[in-house]
Amino acid sequence: MVESCFSKELGSDRCQESLGYMRHMKAHPTRGVDGIMKGLHEIGSETVLFRYQGSKDNGSKISSFLLEWDEGKGEEFKSCYSGSMKQHKIFKLMASTKYSFRLAAKNNFGFSNFSEIAVFYTSGNTPPAPLPPKLKEAGVYSLSLEWCAPTNPNPNDTLTYVLEMEEPRSGLGFKPKYNGEDLSCTVRNLQRNTAYKFRIPKCNGAEITDYRLQWGQIEDSMHLIYTGPCLRYEVKGLIPATTYFCRVQAVNIVGVGMFGGTGKVTTPGTVPAIVPMLQEVEDKVPAKLSSSCIAIQWEEPDCHGSPITGYNIEYGDKKILTVDLGPECVLKNLQPNTTYRFSVIYHGHTLNHKVQKLSEYTQYKFKIQACNEAGEGPQSDVYTFTTTKTPPAALKAPxxxxxxxxxxxxxxxxxxxxxxxxxxxxxxxxxxxxxxxxxxxxxxxxxxxxxxxxxxxxxxxxxxxxxxxxxxxxxxxxxxxxxxxxxxxxxxxxxxxxxxxxxxxxxNDKDEKYKTEMRDDTFVLILMIGFALIAILCAVAIQYFLIN
Structure with missing residues (x-):
C-alpha cells in the first residue's frame, strides 16, 4: 500500500490511498534549453533565427516554449515568443547591438526554470560610400590626403577607413596604404613627379580583424586552411590539373560574417608520371622476324593534365627511340641471340647482393645463373620486383x-x-x-x-x-x-x-631550450657510460674465472 498526495491536481491536501499499485508523480519539465547558442541558425543586422530542442518532459509531454529577451536594453526580460514551435525568428532588431535571451519549457504541470542566458550580437550595417579623398599637401616624395566621414546610420559603430593606392605601370591594381579611424593620411616613399590614384572603399561598421579561407576539391566539403589578416594566401602542394573550390569570410569584433561567393580554380598540367609497367609481348612478331625484333607493351601513366604526345624508349647501349603513339612498340634491327634490358650487376661467390641507385616505384626484372670451371649454367626464370616510394626527407626544427x-x-x-x-x-x-x-x-x-x-x-x-x-x-x-x-x-x-x-x-625561450636539451644529452651520456662500465666489469670477471 502506498500513499501519495496530489494537492496540485486534486485541489486538496488530503492523501488518497491507492490499492495494490504505485502511482508515480508527474512533474514540471526539467530546466529549459541551456544551450540556445547551439541552436542559433542565423544572425543578421536586423534579424536573429533560433532553433532549439525540448528538454526532458519528466513524464508529461512538453506543450509549448516561452522565449524571453531584454529588447537589447540590458534591462528586465520580456516575452517575445510563446508557442509550440521549436524555432523562432525575430525581426526589426538594431544593428551592432547586444541582445540577451532565455528559454523555458511548459507541460501540463507548469513551466520549467529558465535556461542560462544566451547573448548574441547583431552584425553591423554597411555605411554609405565615403566621398573621394582630397589632396591636402604634396611633397617631393610624399602626399597628404584627407576625406570626410559619411553619414553613419548607426551611431554605435566605430568607422574605419582603408585608403588604397594604384602605382603607375605596376599592373597590380589598388593596394591598401592606410587602415584606421583617422580622416587623413600621409603616404611616403613615393617617386617624384609621378601621378598616383587613390580611393576609399566602403567602410564597415567594425574593423575586420581576420579572414578565413576554406579550400577543397569538393564544393560541399571545403576545410579551413588559413585564418589571418592578410588579403592574399599561397596554397602549396596541389595536384596538377585538378579543380579546387574556395571561399572567404571576414571576422570582426562583432562576429563572423557570411561567406562570399565560391571561387573555382584549376591547376595547370605538368610532366607525366612514371610509366608504371613495361613488359614483352609474346606472339606479336612474325616468326621470320623474331630473331631481330621484340614487341614491348607498357601501361599509360597519368598525364598530369596535359595529353601525352609521345614516349622515349631507351634500350641496348643507351639507344633512344621516340614514338608518337602507345602503349606498344616493336623494336627492330636488334642483334640476334642478344639479351636486352638485362645487364650484369654482380659476379661473385656470395648468395646475396644489394642493388643500389634504383628509381623509386619502378618495376625491375632479374635472373641469375651459376657458373664453375666448366662454364656457365642455364639462366633462371625472370623474377620481377617493384621498388617502393621514397618517403620525404626529415625537416629542420620549426x-x-x-x-x-x-x-x-x-x-x-x-x-x-x-x-x-x-x-x-x-x-x-x-x-x-x-x-x-x-x-x-x-x-x-x-x-x-x-x-x-x-x-x-x-x-x-x-x-x-x-x-x-x-x-x-x-x-x-x-x-x-x-x-x-x-x-x-x-x-x-x-x-x-x-x-x-x-x-x-x-x-628566455632559447635558454629554456638549451637547458632542456642539455639535460637530455646528459642523460644519454650517463646511460652510455653506465653500459660501458658494465661491459668492462663483465670482461674482467670472465677473464678472471678463465685464468683460475
Whole structure:
C-alpha cells in the first residue's frame, strides 16, 4: 500500500490511498534549453533565427516554449515568443547591438526554470560610400590626403577607413596604404613627379580583424586552411590539373560574417608520371622476324593534365627511340641471340647482393645463373620486383614567431612535390608526455593560440607524400623533425640596478631550450657510460674465472 498526495491536481491536501499499485508523480519539465547558442541558425543586422530542442518532459509531454529577451536594453526580460514551435525568428532588431535571451519549457504541470542566458550580437550595417579623398599637401616624395566621414546610420559603430593606392605601370591594381579611424593620411616613399590614384572603399561598421579561407576539391566539403589578416594566401602542394573550390569570410569584433561567393580554380598540367609497367609481348612478331625484333607493351601513366604526345624508349647501349603513339612498340634491327634490358650487376661467390641507385616505384626484372670451371649454367626464370616510394626527407626544427600575448606563428621549411606527388605536413605539439596533432595539410605555417601560462610546449613537424593507387589516396610519411621549445614561463626580474624587465612570457625561450636539451644529452651520456662500465666489469670477471 502506498500513499501519495496530489494537492496540485486534486485541489486538496488530503492523501488518497491507492490499492495494490504505485502511482508515480508527474512533474514540471526539467530546466529549459541551456544551450540556445547551439541552436542559433542565423544572425543578421536586423534579424536573429533560433532553433532549439525540448528538454526532458519528466513524464508529461512538453506543450509549448516561452522565449524571453531584454529588447537589447540590458534591462528586465520580456516575452517575445510563446508557442509550440521549436524555432523562432525575430525581426526589426538594431544593428551592432547586444541582445540577451532565455528559454523555458511548459507541460501540463507548469513551466520549467529558465535556461542560462544566451547573448548574441547583431552584425553591423554597411555605411554609405565615403566621398573621394582630397589632396591636402604634396611633397617631393610624399602626399597628404584627407576625406570626410559619411553619414553613419548607426551611431554605435566605430568607422574605419582603408585608403588604397594604384602605382603607375605596376599592373597590380589598388593596394591598401592606410587602415584606421583617422580622416587623413600621409603616404611616403613615393617617386617624384609621378601621378598616383587613390580611393576609399566602403567602410564597415567594425574593423575586420581576420579572414578565413576554406579550400577543397569538393564544393560541399571545403576545410579551413588559413585564418589571418592578410588579403592574399599561397596554397602549396596541389595536384596538377585538378579543380579546387574556395571561399572567404571576414571576422570582426562583432562576429563572423557570411561567406562570399565560391571561387573555382584549376591547376595547370605538368610532366607525366612514371610509366608504371613495361613488359614483352609474346606472339606479336612474325616468326621470320623474331630473331631481330621484340614487341614491348607498357601501361599509360597519368598525364598530369596535359595529353601525352609521345614516349622515349631507351634500350641496348643507351639507344633512344621516340614514338608518337602507345602503349606498344616493336623494336627492330636488334642483334640476334642478344639479351636486352638485362645487364650484369654482380659476379661473385656470395648468395646475396644489394642493388643500389634504383628509381623509386619502378618495376625491375632479374635472373641469375651459376657458373664453375666448366662454364656457365642455364639462366633462371625472370623474377620481377617493384621498388617502393621514397618517403620525404626529415625537416629542420620549426621556427616560432610570437604574434601577441596569446598566440604565436609556427613556420617550417617546404618541400617540392616528389615526381608529381604533392607534399603535406603534420604538426604535433608535446606537453609533458602527451603528443597531439594540431595541424595536417599543405601549408607551412600555423597559428598556435590559447596556450596556458607557465607551461612548456614542444613542436615538431614531418612531411608526408600523397599518392593514389588502386586502394585510393595513400600517404607516406617521413621522420619527424627535431623539436622546438616554446616556454610561457614569465621572466622574473632581478632586484636592484638593472633589474627592470618587461616580463614577456617567452623572453628566455632559447635558454629554456638549451637547458632542456642539455639535460637530455646528459642523460644519454650517463646511460652510455653506465653500459660501458658494465661491459668492462663483465670482461674482467670472465677473464678472471678463465685464468683460475
Amino acid at each position: 621556427k616560432l614567431h610570437p604574434l601577441n600575448n596569446n598566440s604565436c606563428e609556427i613556420k617550417w621549411d617546404s618541400l617540392n612535390p616528389v615526381k608529381g606527388d604533392p607534399i603535406i605536413y603534420c604538426l604535433q605539439v608535446i606537453t609533458g608526455k602527451k603528443a597531439e596533432q594540431i595541424y595536417k595539410g599543405p601549408n607551412t605555417t600555423f597559428c598556435f593560440s590559447n596556450y596556458l601560462a607557465n607551461s612548456r610546449y614542444r613542436f615538431k613537424v614531418c612531411a608526408g607524400r600523397q599518392y593514389e593507387n588502386s586502394d585510393g589516396v595513400q600517404e607516406l610519411w617521413g621522420p619527424y623533425s627535431p623539436s622546438t621549445l616554446f616556454s610561457t614561463y614569465k621572466h622574473q626580474s632581478g632586484h636592484g640596478k638593472g633589474g627592470g624587465g618587461k616580463g614577456k612570457g617567452n623572453h
